[in-house]
Amino acid sequence: MDQSKGASAALYQHLVPVRDILGADAFEYVASAAASLLEELEDVQDRAKCEEDLREFLCPYVEAGLSPKVVDDLLHLLPKFPKKELKELQELQEPDWSHHLCHVENLTLLYGGGAKPLLRHATFDIQKGRCYGLVGSNGRGKTTLMSKLAAGQLLQLQSKGLSCCYIQYEEVLAGVDPTMPCSEYVLAKAGTEGVPGLEQLPAELPVGKLSGGWRMRLALACGLARDDDLYLLDEPTNHLDSASKDWLQDRLAQSGKTFMIVSHDLRFLESVCTDVIHITNDGKLEYHSVGSRQFQALLPSASSASGELVEAACPSSAITFPNPGMEGLPHVLAALTECSYRYADQQRPTLTDVSLELTRKCRIGVVGKNGAGKSTLLSLLARDVLPCESDSVWHHKDVRIAYxxxxxxYHLSEHLAGTAVEYIQARFATGWDEELRARLVPSQDSRELAAKHGGRPFYWDGTSNSWKGREVAEVLERKMEDGMLHYLVRWKVEAAEENDGIVARNTWEASHRLREMGAEMLCVAFDSRAAYSRMAARPLNAEEVIRHLRSVGFTDSMAQRPIKSLSAGEMSKLVLAAALWIKPHLVLLDEPTNFIDSEATLALEAGLKSFQGGVVVVSHNHGFLQKLCTSFWCLEQGHLRILGRRGEDRSCLIKSKLCEQRAKREEQLARVRKAAETILEVKPENVGEIASRTLVLEIFQRFLDFTLPREAIQLAAEMFMTLADERRPAHGRDWLLAVLEAVLHVGSYTLHEELGLAGMSPVLVALVKGLLRRGAVCGVDDGAHLGVTLACDLHRLQFRAKASCYGGCCYCGTELAPEEVEAHGRKCYMSPFRLGRQLVKARPSSPSEDLNDDTLLFEMFHGTSPENASSIERHGFRPSVGGMLGPGIYCSRDLRKARRYGSVVLRLAVSLGRVITISYRGHPLQTTWQTFEGGCFDAAWVPPQCGVVPSGLEENCVRSPSQIQVLGRVNLANGALF
Incomplete structure (x- = not known):
């Protein structure tokens, strides 16, 4: 430091008391910074801003071990050094600054995030009427310097009352209602109408609906229409297509005003600027005239095609993409088939009839004018938005997509105070991308759609005095059934119902029905999370996250700095690193070269080339796309052309292939739908009505054909419909009572004497379930709870005989052909066949006792200790008292499971009739299935991994010891009986 010069020299001597504590290098920097800050003060007593800046700047030194008391002593010395003395000690004669907007000597630019200054002993000078390009690597302080200019901190040194226009893309809509029409925005920002450059922009279009390019052009046009002294443009070419960039060049050339432009596009700066200010790596400002040899020397580093040269010069900028692991995935990972998309408030679609496919190692560049639909296309591929037709988008179920x-x-807006490490840890703390979950939310009108098309049981809304369908609370599972995608959903329970202990039953719903009720985004979120779960878990400790951040050029110190201290280019790298945390198979990038310097652009290009997955890039950087991509998607007014490696148009070929595949799928689904029984839609507003009298008569005849004469069945059906018109039943129990009363009126006495209503009860229950589930009658539920109603407490019909007799399952009401009875008996949730292997005849417990041939007996096992086994063989079983499902005898159809409970396994013959499945924790019958309220089932079956049993194993709980006979012990060595 030159100790003979002005304020810095004087302050240097004044602060000697803390020199030894700070150290020589730090002390020199602090003295220079303090002098620079003091010179900016208008009043010697007004030091609050100075102290705040110095405290922020000294934070890294305090963290490194400097005592906070030393900082207080340093700040205490400053007021003793008057500004008058600073002025008197200036040795240089002030020149005439009449042609300068700003001139600052010995400028030190501080930022609290680092221990080194951005600028140090720099000379900053802006002359009127010139256009300056501000260039330098990411993190060198370009945006920070412009922010200080915009805030007036430097302009006020030499001139008063100067106006400044600062244009940043991130601030275009700051404090603006996104629904504001463009015409109002122009009038508010420019103060006039008819701003040049916006002639093609619809006046009534909301600014929030503008594409990135048009949003940038709107801000530039409004700013340039103002009459300001200095214009600051931060990356103005970001998002602009070639036509908009040409417009901006002409506008700057014609203005004759003073500009400072930050841009990494040196070719653009060469075309519009008179001078270039280069921020060097040692914190100096170098001024070069455009066209000079010094300026030309900067161009190779920005336009060099040699990635190796850049990587050697700056190894920290290298970008490496993780290997996603493509094993088991098909060649095509995603596809759009005749896909269209229209925003809700627009008449014309943004995309029309788009067909394309994404393959495992594709390298695709997306090009087109601003507003052509490029970003919308990427949003569709990422499933951030949904197309007009649900079947026009397909993704492989295991594919992971980074977008x-x-x-x-906006990803970082809530994390600016934290570090890059903390941001990634917070974003993936739950095992998948929380920001993706936040984006994949049901549509705004989902509640209205659910009220009309939602799930049953419907709930009563006291506000509107009407029945309403339920919203989907959560998607739990997914399966393909008969070629159609189904999701297991948990329905939302209203607050008033929760107080009453009401639980809505989980049901499987077809994907098209969930889309109808506005819940498709929940399905997309489930698919994404399921795909993430198949990836090997990554530890979220700091070491692993820092190692990952190094792959995008982050140093260890950058990874642990506050995000707010990072430059725009460094923030871009952070967002990319976070997206790559999931090891994606497909990477979708929208304008990835915005904000990053030339070296980072080359590193990104090299990283994408070596990536093992597929890449889709939207960019106006044609040089970047030409080096990276092997095919191009060209968008024009919402229509897509696909150009191959040699420029050939492959649009028709791909569309023909995808349409043929979809036609085959639709043909298969049509066969499935045709084979399925007709299901009428039940709407909440129709609760209590008969939807189809013809279908009611058909269902009555199917279930009662072998019990009553045809005339009696028709009369019973008419009686039932009359009762329904009078009573307007809502719940399944009410509909069942109407059926029972109708049958009793028609032939109850004869029927009761010959067959007994006890024998008919499961038939009538199945009949009512058929009415509700097929939509013949409109009830608030589908009759699932009828297995525990009063009719089911009567004697039950035998499953196999009645299933064959009525052509359907008498337990659940499913229509069956004779050859389907056996298979259905094993999966019916009420069927005893699922409890174990059926035995032809059990061994009698005594010589005098015998069992009927038609008794249903099943083989089960019970593991226990030798002592308990001997007691059971002598005295029989005793029901457990504190079991998971209440009192009963716990056994299993699986020998392997029984072996876990003891060294002795008993083989049992179990006599069963009705069985209930308790398939999730909190099931309403979990502890009451043996009671009058629960229905007195013979056994309860709990499937594995249902959450009820902590072991994750199945459980069979038999109601009564009298239903169990011990057949012997199992030899655990070979599975044979003793």
Missing amino acids: VAQQHF
């Missing part, structure tokens, strides 16, 4: 949107800084 970095154009407005990607």
Whole structure:
């Protein structure tokens, strides 16, 4: 430091008391910074801002071990050094600054995030009427310097009352209602109408619906229409297509005003600027005229095609993409088939009839004018938005997609105070991408759609005095059934119902029905999370996250700095690193070269080339796309053309292939739908009505054909419909009572004497379930709870005989052909066949006792200790008292499971009639299935991994010891009986 010069020299001597504590290097920096800050003060007593800046700047030194008391002593010395003395000690004669907007000597630019200054002993000078390009690597302080200019901190040194226009993409809509029409925005920002450059922009279009390019052009046009002294443009070419970039060049050339432009596009700066200010790596400002040899020397580093040269010069900028592991995935990972998309408030679709496919190692560049639909296309592929037709988008169920949107800084808005490590840890703390979950939410009108098309049981809304369908609370599982995608959903329970202990039953719903009720995004979120769960878990400790951040060029110190201290280019790298945490198979990037310097652009290009998965890139950087991509998607007014490696148009070929595949799928689904029974839609507003009298008569005849004469069945059906018109039943129990009363009126006495209603009860229950589930009658539920109603407490019909007799299951009401009875008996949730292997005849417990041939007996096992086994063989079983499902005898159809409970396994013959499945924790009958309220089932079966049993194993709980006979012990060595 030159100790003979002005304020810095004087302050240097004044602060000697803390020199030894700070150290020589730190002391020199602090003295220079303090002098620079003091010179900015208008009043010697007004030091609050100075102290705040110095405290922020000294934070890294305090963290490194400097005592906070030393900081207080340093700040205490400053007021003793008057500004008058600073002025008197200036040795240089002030020149005439009449042609300068700003001139600052010995400028030190501080930022609290690092221990080194961004600028140090730099000379900053802006002359009127010139256009300056501000260039330098990411993190060198370009945006920070412009922010200080915009805030007036430097302009006020030499001139008063100067106006400044600062244009940043991130601030275009700051404090603006996104629904504001463009015409109002122009009038508010420019103060006039008819701003040049916006002639093609619809006046009534909301600004929030503009593409990134048009949003940037709107801000530039409004700013340039103002009459300001200095214009600051931060990356103005980001998002602009070639036509908009040409417009901006012409506008700057014609203005004759003073500009400072931050841009990494040196070719653009060469075309519009008179001078270039280069921020060097040692914190100096170098001024070069455009066209000079010094300026030309900067161009190779920005346009060099040699990635190796850049990597050697700056190894920390290297970008490496993780290996996603493509094993087991098909060649095509995602596809759109005749896909269209229209925003809700627009008449014309943004995309029309788009067909494309994404393969395992594709390298695709997306090009087109601003507003052509490029970003919308990427949002469709990422499933952030949904198309007009649900079957026009297909993704493989295991594919993981990383999507970095154009407005990607919004990811970081709530994490600026934290570090990059903390951001990634918070984003993936739950095992998948929480920001993706936040984006994949049901549509705004989902509640209205659910009220009309939602799930049963419907709930009563006291506000509107009407029945309403339920919203989907959560998607739990997914399966393919008969070629159609189904999801197991948990229905939302209203607050008033929770107080009453009401639980809505989980049901399987077809994907098209969930879309109808506005819940498709929940299905997309489930698919994404399921795909993430198949990836090997990554530890979220700091070491692993820092190692991952190094792959995008982050140093260890950058990874642990506050995010707010990072430059825009460094934030871009952070967002990319976070997206790559899931090891994606497909990477979708929207304008990835915005904000990053030339070296980072080359590193990104090299990383994408070596990536093992597929890549889709939207960019106006044609040089970047030409080096990276092997095919191009060209969008024009919402229509897509696909160009191959040699420029050939492959659009028709791909569309023909995808349409043929979809036609085959639709043909298969049509066969499935045709074979399925007709299901009428039940709407909440129709609760209590008969939806189809013809279908009611058909169901009555199917279930009662072998019990009553045809005339009696028709009369019973008419009687039932009359009762329904009078009573307007809502719940399944009410509909069952109407059926029972109708049958009793028609032939109850004869029927009761010959067959007994006890024998008919499961038939009548199945009849009512058929009415409700097929939509013949409109009830608030589908009759699932009828297995525990009063009719089911009567004597039950035998499953196999009645199933064959009525052509359907008498337990659940499913229509069956004779050859389907055996298979259905094993999966019916009420069927005893699922309890174990059926035995032809059990061994009698005594010589005098025998069992009927038609008794249903099943083989089960019970593991226990030798002592308990001997007691059971002598005295029989005793019901457990504190079991998971209440009192009963716990056994299993699986010998392997029984072996876990003891060294002795008993083989049992169990006599069963009705069985209930308790398939989730909190099931309403979990502890009451043996009671009058629960229905007195013979056994309860709990499937594995249902959450009820902590071991994750199945459980069979038999109601009564009298239903169990011990057949012998199992030899655990070979599975044979003793």
